Amino acid sequence: MITVTLPDGSKREYTTGTTGGDIAYSIGERLGKAALAVKVNDKIIDLNRPITGDADVAIITLKSDEGLELIRHDAAHVMAEAVQELFPGTQVTIGPAIENGFYYDFAREQPFTDSDFEAIENKMREIIKRDEPFTREEWSREDAIKFFKDKGEEFKVELIQDLPKDEILSIYKQGEWTDLCRGPHLPSTGKVGTAFKLMKVAGAYWRGDSNRPMLQRIYGTVWRDKKELDAYLHLLEEAEKRDHRRLGQELELFHLQEEAAGSVFWHPKGWTLYRQVENYVRNQISAAGYVEVKTPQLIDRKLWEKSGHWDKFRKNMFIIKDSDNSELEDHESTCSCGCHGAKDKNEDNVRYLAVKPMNCPAHVQIFKQGTKSYRDLPLRMAEFGCCHRNEPSGALHGIMRVRQMVQDDAHIFCSEDQIISETKEFCALLLKMYKDFGFENVGVKIATRPELRAGTDETWDKAEKGLIEATEATGLSFDLAEGEGAFYGPKIEFHLTDAIGRTWQCGTLQLDFVLPERLDAEYTGEDGNKHRPVMLHRAILGSLERFIGILIEHYAGAFPVWLAPVQAVVATITNEFDDYGQQVVDTLKKHGIRVESDLRSEKITYKVREHSLKKVPYILAVGGKEKETNSVAVRTFGSEGQKVMGLDEFIAMITDQAKMPA
RNA sequence: GCUGGUGUAGCUCAGUCGGUAGAGCGGCGCAUUCGUAAUGCGUAGGUCGUAGGUUCAAGUCCUAUCACCAGCACCA
Numbered sequence: 083m084i085t086v087t088l089p090d091g092s093k094r095e096y097t098t099g100t101t102g103g104d105i106a107y108s109i110g111e112r113l114g115k116a117a118l119a120v121k122v123n124d125k126i127i128d129l130n131r132p133i134t135g136d137a138d139v140a141i142i143t144l145k146s147d148e149g150l151e152l153i154r155h156d157a158a159h160v161m162a163e164a165v166q167e168l169f170p171g172t173q174v175t176i177g178p179a180i181e182n183g184f185y186y187d188f189a190r191e192q193p194f195t196d197s198d199f200e201a202i203e204n205k206m207r208e209i210i211k212r213d214e215p216f217t218r219e220e221w222s223r224e225d226a227i228k229f230f231k232d233k234g235e236e237f238k239v240e241l242i243q244d245l246p247k248d249e250i251l252s253i254y255k256q257g258e259w260t261d262l263c264r265g266p267h268l269p270s271t272g273k274v275g276t277a278f279k280l281m282k283v284a285g286a287y288w289r290g291d292s293n294r295p296m297l298q299r300i301y302g303t304v305w306r307d308k309k310e311l312d313a314y315l316h317l318l319e320e321a322e323k324r325d326h327r328r329l330g331q332e333l334e335l336f337h338l339q340e341e342a343a344g345s346v347f348w349h350p351k352g353w354t355l356y357r358q359v360e361n362y363v364r365n366q367i368s369a370a371g372y373v374e375v376k377t378p379q380l381i382d383r384k385l386w387e388k389s390g391h392w393d394k395f396r397k398n399m400f401i402i403k404d405s406d407n408s409e410l411e412d413h414e415s416t417c418s419c420g421c422h423g424a425k426d427k428n429e430d431n432v433r434y435l436a437v438k439p440m441n442c443p444a445h446v447q448i449f450k451q452g453t454k455s456y457r458d459l460p461l462r463m464a465e466f467g468c469c470h471r472n473e474p475s476g477a478l479h480g481i482m483r484v485r486q487m488v489q490d491d492a493h494i495f496c497s498e499d500q501i502i503s504e505t506k507e508f509c510a511l512l513l514k515m516y517k518d519f520g521f522e523n524v525g526v527k528i529a530t531r532p533e534l535r536a537g538t539d540e541t542w543d544k545a546e547k548g549l550i551e552a553t554e555a556t557g558l559s560f561d562l563a564e565g566e567g568a569f570y571g572p573k574i575e576f577h578l579t580d581a582i583g584r585t586w587q588c589g590t591l592q593l594d595f596v597l598p599e600r601l602d603a604e605y606t607g608e609d610g611n612k613h614r615p616v617m618l619h620r621a622i623l624g625s626l627e628r629f630i631g632i633l634i635e636h637y638a639g640a641f642p643v644w645l646a647p648v649q650a651v652v653a654t655i656t657n658e659f660d661d662y663g664q665q666v667v668d669t670l671k672k673h674g675i676r677v678e679s680d681l682r683s684e685k686i687t688y689k690v691r692e693h694s695l696k697k698v699p700y701i702l703a704v705g706g707k708e709k710e711t712n713s714v715a716v717r718t719f720g721s722e723g724q725k726v727m728g729l730d731e732f733i734a735m736i737t738d739q740a741k742m743p744a
Numbered sequence: 745g746c747u748g749g750u751g752u753a754g755c756u757c758a759g760u761c762g763g764u765a766g767a768g769c770g771g772c773g774c775a776u777u778c779g780u781a782a783u784g785c786g787u788a789g790g791u792c793g794u795a796g797g798u799u800c801a802a803g804u805c806c807u808a809u810c811a812c813c814a815g816c817a818c819c820a
Contacts (some may be wrong), residue, residue: 193748284745284815292817296747340811474745474818580781587820624820656777691781705779717780724780
């Protein structure tokens with residue numbers, strides 16, 4: 083006999099080898115039917131596997147997230163079977179459950195297109211209707227390799243070969259269809275249900291490695307029932323309306339165009355927003371003891387070689403050959419060879435300049451001017467640094483991933499024993515500022531040493547340890563991102579989420595023992611000896627472009643008054659009151675309010691609709707009544723109706739709301 | 745960079761079998777002067793991303809290229 087402890091703490095006795103399914107039915111008929119799998123001592127296993135000892139047992143049903151994840155995983159298997167039935171010769175690889183659904187990666191010569199989705203979905207429904215039981219078998223390595231080799235499943239063979247020697251190979255069958263899988267699985271395909279939809283097909287590298295073959299990944303979404311599925315699809319539609327690229331155009335914030343791919347054309351309204359954000363940051367960091375600098379765009383190759391960028395980052399840098407243009411013109415005007423190329427008289431003397439991709443080496447140059455003492459530390463040097471990086475074409479994305487960006491960058495030069503206090507202060511400042519922008523949920527990761535890196539392992543040991551300790555000291559919880567650090571040091575990453583749930587790294591703090599060494603920065607310590615400062619590279623917003631992109635999606639374009647490019651529009655009821663309307667506009671302008679007038683001979687309903695669509699915080703309608711009493715009829719964005727208030731009263735209210743957070 | 749898709753008026757999009765390029769919104773003009781999410785009428789906008797090719801004829805078919813979209817890889 084074994085003793086089973088249920089989640090409510092009650093204990094029951096069963097014969098040894100009883101299954102999760104048996105337990106579910108022994109508790110109740112309905113639970114038995116609803117059971118999908120069973121959690122035994124925190125490990126989820128199939129319902130029909132025997133339980134051989136005393137254990138904590140929980141029956142997994144669709145009510146739990148774990149149950150939902152199970153049907154998503156099984157939907158992937160069902161899709162794989164469907165695809166192989168419909169498209170013989172397609173090889174299967176891996177297919178996990180993910181947030182909102184699943185994907186499965188296939189190898190097939192011909193591409194899948196969305197027009198294949200209907201057929202695949204229908205076949206999936208057929209398989210689900212067949213309600214094939216999932217059965218688990220344990221095979222020997224040799225048998226498994228032979229089986230998949232015979233089937234021509236090279237990718238599966240590779241997976242098996244790479245599994246640890248002592249790992250038990252579990253094979254799952256759903257009807258006739260066989261797959262290598264760790265499990266667990268549902269009792270049968272019928273449990274997957276019908277609330278699923280194939281979403282998109284895209285390429286994905288085998289094992290995430292760009293040197294290996296590209297597979298075809300089909301994504302699907304799966305929910306408990308049709309209602310949940312519809313709700314999710316509706317959510318996606320709504321999210322589309324928040325897309326910063328769409329709002330950027332609708333609200334006349336910025337545009338992008340082919341001739342400057344990856345660089346933003348900021349329009350007056352967008353630039354107003356940008357400047358608000360920039361000035362806010364400037365105020366905040368100034369209060370936090372930073373000094374602001376500005377450094378060159380073009381810097382000689384020599385400095386980048388010293389810093390290590392030339393070695394480790396060159397593929398992302400825009401590099402310019404510094405030739406004498408007058409010579410070039412002379413050559414072009416006199417020569418008939420048509421070469422029109424820069425022919426340098428002496429190739430040995432050619433200089434190369436790089437447009438800066440980062441500000442750090444330049445900041446070290448400022449640090450190195452004159453001598454520094456321990457009394458100067460920590461020296462917090464900030465710059466709204468305009469950086470260019472030649473990002474791969476496929477990486478560009480609206481204003482979130484661009485080739486020209488402005489970082490709210492700073493480098494804190496400090497001593498080793500200041501790392502923890504500086505990190506703590508930085509994290510506090512970052513969280514405060516994010517909160518002012520309305521972000522409460524921030525994902526935190528610590529990224530450790532990458533393969534391509536500068537500095538010794540000892541240095542990295544020290545840096546990683548220091549950063550983790552400092553972050554722990556701030557009380558933030560974080561995930562580790564192994565191998566994702568910068569080439570000069572490990573980093574803390576702060577991630578924000580866009581409208582459709584993609585996360586973007588914004589803030590960062592990177593601990594660097596390498597650059598001060600390479601660029602020979604030093605200060606005189608209390609002991610009178612020379613010491614290396616530590617550099618903390620840090621950004622709060624990350625890049626203004628990306629952050630503003632996120633900000634647009636976060637507020638769906640309806641900015642709080644302090645950020646709104648246009649804070650109020652004065653709209654006259656009829657042209658008879660244009661004089662008064664203009665007077666109101668002038669008064670508001672005098673009070674520093676960003677206000678526009680709408681004196682067109684349109685109906686007030688038309689004007690209200692238009693400015694509402696532009697998400698202007700306040701629409702002030704003025705007509706006869708308002709003129710008589712020196713008031714305005716205020717319509718607040720997001721609410722119906724209006725409130726008549728004295729102009730002074732309105733000014734007091736909006737001025738208060740327009741204040742930048744302190 | 746890779747895989748797939750898309751590119752037609754300022755915007756959103758239609759354009760069948762290859763046969764003289766269309767709608768709605770917006771713009772402009774005129775009328776209207778109106779009290780909280782679209783007033784009416786009229787009118788002007790296009791080298792169909794770019795470059796080649798096939799064809800009597802190309803928005804439509806083919807090739808190349810650029811940009812964008814989704815995902816992957818890379819990254820703030």
